[in-house]
Amino acid sequence: MEFQHELIIPNEGVPFKLFIFEGMNGNYAREKHWHTSVEIFAVQEGHLSLFLNDQEYPLEAGELIIINSNEVHSVQAPHKNRTIVLQIPLKQFQDYFTAQRFIRFKSAARMSGHQDEKIPDNRKLAFFVEELYNVYHQEGDGYEFRTMALYYNILFLMIRDYRESEAARQEIHASRRLDALSKITSYMREHYREDLKLSEMAALFGYSEAYLSRMFKKYAKVNFKSYLQDIRMAYAYRELMNTDHTISQIALDNGFASNRSFAKEFQKRYQILPSAVEREKRSKK
Known part of the structure; x- marks a missing residue:
C-alpha cells in the first residue's frame, strides 16, 4: 500500500x-x-x-x-x-x-x-x-x-x-487499519506543545516503540519526530501569519525548545527565516 x-x-x-x-x-x-x-x-x-x-x-x-x-x-x-x-x-x-x-x-x-x-x-x-x-x-x-x-x-x-x-464489514475493517494511527495523531495534535516522546506514546496506546515507529513509516510515510515537527510548524506558521506575537513566544507556544531551533526548522521548510516574514508583515501594514 x-x-x-x-x-x-x-x-x-x-x-x-x-x-x-x-x-x-x-x-x-x-x-x-x-x-x-x-x-x-x-x-x-x-x-x-x-x-x-x-x-x-x-x-x-x-x-x-x-x-x-x-x-x-x-x-x-x-x-x-x-x-x-x-x-x-x-x-x-x-x-x-x-x-x-x-x-x-x-x-x-x-x-x-x-x-x-x-x-x-x-x-x-x-x-x-x-x-x-x-x-x-x-x-x-x-x-x-x-x-x-x-x-x-x-x-x-x-x-x-x-x-x-x-x-x-469490509469497510469497517479497512478503516480500522488506519484508525489506530488516527487516534495517535489526533492525540498529538491536541498535545503537540508538550514534550512528546515515541516511547511514551507507544506505552500510552499499548504498542511497543518499534511497532509504533513502523506504523508511522508505513501509513504516514514519515517518522514520529518528523510528524510531530510538522504539527508544531503548521501551528507556529499560522500564529506567525495571523498574530503580532514575538518569534520567541511563538516558538515556546508551539513546543519548540528555543527560538533558535524554531528558526532553523522554519528556514529548512520555507527557505526563509521567520524574522524576515515578520519584517515583511510589518512593511505591509
Missing part, C-alpha cells in the same frame, strides 16, 4: 479547514493519501476526478462528493476548475458514531446505479458549502456568527441526509 497521511490543521478561530482546491489551474494530480477528517469537494466551475479505492468519480460544476474518514483517495484535475474543499474533524460527529467508532457518509456521486436507495439532493449541501466559503472570507459584520451557523447547517444536513445507518 503506497499512500501518505495528510496533516490537517483547522483555519484560525474555527473548527474546520476551508479553502479553494490547490489544483485550480489544472495539470494537477494528488497521489493517494488519507486523513482522519471528513472532506467535501464541491465543484463550482470546470471539472475534476476523485478516485476512491481506484474507482473514478468524475465531478462536474454543481456536483460534490464526500470523502469519509480514513478513506484512501487521490485527485486528478487536468483542466482549470474552481472547487471548494471543506475538511471537518471526525470528532465533530462523535455523538453519531456506531458501536465500532465508525461513521460513513454517502453522496450522489458515489451512488450511481443504486436505484433502490434514496439519493440525497446535493444542491442544498453545495449551496451551504459555497455560502460558508463566501461569508468566512468576506469578514463582514457578524460574520463569525453567520460562519458557524452555516457550518452547523452543513453538519446537520450530513447527519440527516447523508449518514449511512449500516456499513459493510
Whole structure:
C-alpha cells in the first residue's frame, strides 16, 4: 500500500479547514493519501476526478462528493476548475458514531446505479458549502456568527441526509487499519506543545516503540519526530501569519525548545527565516 497521511490543521478561530482546491489551474494530480477528517469537494466551475479505492468519480460544476474518514483517495484535475474543499474533524460527529467508532457518509456521486436507495439532493449541501466559503472570507459584520451557523447547517444536513445507518464489514475493517494511527495523531495534535516522546506514546496506546515507529513509516510515510515537527510548524506558521506575537513566544507556544531551533526548522521548510516574514508583515501594514 503506497499512500501518505495528510496533516490537517483547522483555519484560525474555527473548527474546520476551508479553502479553494490547490489544483485550480489544472495539470494537477494528488497521489493517494488519507486523513482522519471528513472532506467535501464541491465543484463550482470546470471539472475534476476523485478516485476512491481506484474507482473514478468524475465531478462536474454543481456536483460534490464526500470523502469519509480514513478513506484512501487521490485527485486528478487536468483542466482549470474552481472547487471548494471543506475538511471537518471526525470528532465533530462523535455523538453519531456506531458501536465500532465508525461513521460513513454517502453522496450522489458515489451512488450511481443504486436505484433502490434514496439519493440525497446535493444542491442544498453545495449551496451551504459555497455560502460558508463566501461569508468566512468576506469578514463582514457578524460574520463569525453567520460562519458557524452555516457550518452547523452543513453538519446537520450530513447527519440527516447523508449518514449511512449500516456499513459493510469490509469497510469497517479497512478503516480500522488506519484508525489506530488516527487516534495517535489526533492525540498529538491536541498535545503537540508538550514534550512528546515515541516511547511514551507507544506505552500510552499499548504498542511497543518499534511497532509504533513502523506504523508511522508505513501509513504516514514519515517518522514520529518528523510528524510531530510538522504539527508544531503548521501551528507556529499560522500564529506567525495571523498574530503580532514575538518569534520567541511563538516558538515556546508551539513546543519548540528555543527560538533558535524554531528558526532553523522554519528556514529548512520555507527557505526563509521567520524574522524576515515578520519584517515583511510589518512593511505591509
